[in-house]
Every structure is written in structure tokens, then in C-alpha cells.
Amino acid sequence: xxxxxxxxxxxxxxxxxxxxxxxxxxxxxxxxxxxxxxxxxxxxxxxxxxxxxxxxxxxxxxxxxxxxxxxxxxxxxxxxxxxxxxxxxxx
Amino acid sequence: xxxxxxxxxxxxxxxxxxxxxxxxxxxxxxxxxxxxxxxxxxxxxxxxxxxxxxxxxxxxxxxxxxxxxxxxxxxxxxxxxxxxxxxxxxxxxxxxxxxxxxxxxxxxxxxxxxxxxxxxxxxxxxxxxxxxxxxxxxxxxxxxxxxxxxxxxxxxxxxxxxxxxxxxxxxxxxxxxxxxxxxxxxxxxxxxx
Numbered sequence: 102x103x104x105x106x107x108x109x110x111x112x113x114x115x116x117x118x119x120x121x122x123x124x125x126x127x128x129x130x131x132x133x134x135x136x137x138x139x140x141x142x143x144x145x146x147x148x149x150x151x152x153x154x155x156x157x158x159x160x161x162x163x164x165x166x167x168x169x170x171x172x173x174x175x176x177x178x179x180x181x182x183x184x185x186x187x188x189x190x191x192x
Numbered sequence: 193x194x195x196x197x198x199x200x201x202x203x204x205x206x207x208x209x210x211x212x213x214x215x216x217x218x219x220x221x222x223x224x225x226x227x228x229x230x231x232x233x234x235x236x237x238x239x240x241x242x243x244x245x246x247x248x249x250x251x252x253x254x255x256x257x258x259x260x261x262x263x264x265x266x267x268x269x270x271x272x273x274x275x276x277x278x279x280x281x282x283x284x285x286x287x288x289x290x291x292x293x294x295x296x297x298x299x300x301x302x303x304x305x306x307x308x309x310x311x312x313x314x315x316x317x318x319x320x321x322x323x324x325x326x327x328x329x330x331x332x333x334x335x336x337x338x339x340x341x342x343x344x345x346x347x348x349x350x351x352x353x354x355x356x357x358x359x360x361x362x363x364x365x366x367x368x369x370x371x372x373x374x375x376x377x378x379x380x381x382x383x384x385x
Contacts, residue, residue: 110271117264121257124378128253131383136241141384148379151260152372159267160368161206169205172216173372180223184380187230191237 116158123147141188145181152177206270207362215369218332222373225328226380229321236317241385243318251302252382255295256374259333262291263371266340266364269347276354278347285344288367292337299330322381329373336370339363 127144156173157163205212233240265288272280306323313320343363346352352360 110268113264113267117260120260120375124253124256124260127379127383128249128256131249136385144379144383148376151375155263155368155372155375159263159371160365165202165205167203169203169212172212173219176216176219176223177376180226180376183227184230184376184384187227187234188384191234 113158116154120151120154123151138189138192142185145185145188149177149181152181205365207365208358211362211365215365218369219373222325222328222376225321225325226376229325229380232317232321239316240318243316243322244382244385247322247382248302248305249382251298252378255298256378258291258294258298259371259374262288262295263368265291266367270357270360270364273347273352273357273360274354278350278352281347281352281360282344285340285347289337289340289344292333292340295333296330296337299326299333303327325377325381329370329377332370332373336363336367339366 127147130140130144153174156177160173162170162173265284269281269284269288272278272284306319311319311323313323340363343360346359
């Protein structure tokens, strides 16, 4: 039997677990009072990675070709980049 | 019997294309808000850091877990309807709604705490951003829950099938957008300093 599975549930389950883990690490970074540029950029990187995972796997954009593959990634890149620049400028 | 997984490419995202135009508009608004927060913070770093440390990061952690999990449940709901499993779709949507309700309850408690402390939009620049950003997102969570509830009711009545389930995908896409925004909002407002 050939079954079309557009979204791999197993992949999405792993993505969910990875996102929960990254969230916990982000929280712990805050709880331990880790501030400064490197901690901020690490946390921002985790957030952008999680956002890309939501777009690729949960929204299903990984299998899209053409224009609609990119808006979510672009959205993460532009505001994420601006936030990164603003935090870098103040050190 | 062997099940093969075939991942096909499409030109358009799941759901109604109109919701994607709406999603892009919403993301642009939140993106502008995030940029404004970060650049305003540059002139008031100490003040932003001080008031940020007074926020309830435990509540934010619970809320982030709730939204990520609700998004995963919505993925399962879409997978169920693609398998022609209406009841499964309804159950996963209800589970996602429970997670959404947890978010609203926890966030409401945070707001109640701020109100009791006399904190308003005009208290200072940090709270102006914090309250506007999170409340704007809060309203989107409510909107997303209304959409998911409407989809669940229609699914319960057998309104979708493996062949026709654009409504489920449309509601799911909106809900994932709500999750996506929170994933950036959480570290930006509660953690990064």
C-alpha cells in the first residue's frame, strides 16, 4: 500500500521535543542571570532556529517550492537580524 | 502491506492562500514591533534590564511550553484529517484548545499581578512595549482559539475528509503563526539582556 504522508509525524514529534528542550535551555540561561552579548545572541539563535522549525515542519513549508517557501524564513531573518544588531551595538 | 512515505513538493502552502497573505501582514506588524523594542532598548538598557528582571519568567516558560505543545497537537489534527479520521482530528484540536486556554489563564494572572501593582502602559517605556506586545499577541491567541474551535465543530459534524480539509489547514496555519510570534517574543522580552 502506498500512502502519501505530507507531514512526517515522527519528524514533527522530534521537532516538538527539540523545541521544548531549547525553550528550557533559554529559560535556564535567564534564571542563571546570564546576560551580555554572547548569552543574548545564543538565546536569539535558539529562537530563530525554533521559528524555522515551526515554518518548515509544523507549517509544512519545507516541501514548498517557489515564492511561498521563503516569507517565514525572511521574516525570521529581518527582525531577528535587527534585534541582533541592536543588541550587538550596545554590547 | 508496506507503507511508503512520499514527500511531494507544492507551489502553495497548506490552507487557503488568503490566510497566508493575512499571516504575512501580521508577521510584518510583529516584526516592526520587535525591531522598535530592540532599538528603543539601546537608549535605555539599564531600565529595560531592571524591569525585565521583575517579570515572571516561570509563567513565560509555562506559556511557551503550552503554545509549542498546542502547535504540535494541531499538526496531529491535520495529520488525522488527512487520514480521514474526523474524531482524531477533533480530539487533537480540543487538546490544542486546552493548551491555548492554559496560555490565556497564565497570561491573565500575569496581567492581574501587574494591574494590582499599578503598572500601566504609561508606567515606563519598557512596560509600554511589554504590555502592548504581549496584549497584541494575547488577542491573536483568542482569535486563533475561536478559529480552532470553529474548525473542531465542523470536523465533529463530519465536515472535512482526507480529500477536502482546506479549513483545517487554514486554521492550523494561523495557529502556527501565533506560536511562531511567541517563540521570538518570549526570549526578547523575558530573557535577553
